[in-house]
Amino acid sequence: MPAFRSIRKRTKRKKLNNAFELQLTSLIDVLVIILVFLLKSYQTSMNNLSTVPGLQMPISATLDEPRDSHQVIITPEGITFENERILDFIQSPDSAGATEGQYAFNKSDLKEDGKLITPLYDALVKAREKGELLRAKSSARDAQGNPMPFDGILAITADKRVQYDTIRKIMYTAGSAGYKIFRFIAQKKDT
């Protein structure tokens, strides 16, 4: 009799192993936590501003969120406008790994006593003309029926080591190309 009981128990154990179910509850818990975290840090505003690898942005306590506009990015290596590298700074052996950028311009890239950056000016004028053409073709009109005026906004994203002398040249160049408002982009301070 005891021998029969033992066989019965063995078959019961086998059945239990076959009906094994994965416990998903703990996995669901983890997913919910990740989902809540992502939703909390999700930004609703969308803009087309980009960054480049290696760019160290300064931190600002301001709360104004960036909006779409033309963008110029200044890194210790060069200047990028609308995701296209338009100018390279002169690199010296000392500038590799330097804590402060060199930002030395080629003399051929500068005009008007070194205040105007020619490649940037050309790119800005081209972008302005394109914008004006699109506005002329657009159905949006002002009260007098004229095409909407060019907004002339330029977002400046710069490496934190960039010096004011370089930014001043960019603002002067942009002003000459018809851009009247500058938006300095920074990284949001954690609150």
Add this chain to the structure above:
Amino acid sequence: MLKRPSSRRNSGDGQITLNLVPMMDTFVTLIGFLLYTMAFVAMVLVETPLPTASPNEVAEKLKEKPLQLTVSFRKEETEIWSPFQKIAPKVFKNLPDGGLDLKGIHEELVSVKKQFPKEDHVVLAPTGGMTYENIIAAMDSIRILDATDPAIFVKNEKTGMDEAQKLLFPQVVFGNILGSD
């Protein structure tokens, strides 16, 4: 007399296993979407217009001498002054580590704001060697009124009510774009 319920039919343990697989599918899809569209670097902006001057505007402004609050950053110091002597100039030496005395500058600007609560323009004149990081830090201390600062009220012309100011001097203009050091 009722029939006794079948013991075989009711022999189950009564537990219902919730099918969590579709829920998990939804969560995984949502997490993938959020990760794909997420901005890992939150960006903010500080807006500044290009200074323009038409002769008519300048003549109109100069009828009554404006404050024209100016902050000049030099190699070793920062000066807060007014070209029309509306305030006494004040100089702040840089900190021993070479950084700006942002606390001192901010406190002085708060006291200027108390004198001229309706003024919201400030002219910056940095040196060519000032880094972008220092410019942004200086603009923050010039533009933003901290929660610990004394409250500054300005009368709203429309409502006639006193309103607490949230910003110090938010309209920042660079005064030396055309010039040099």
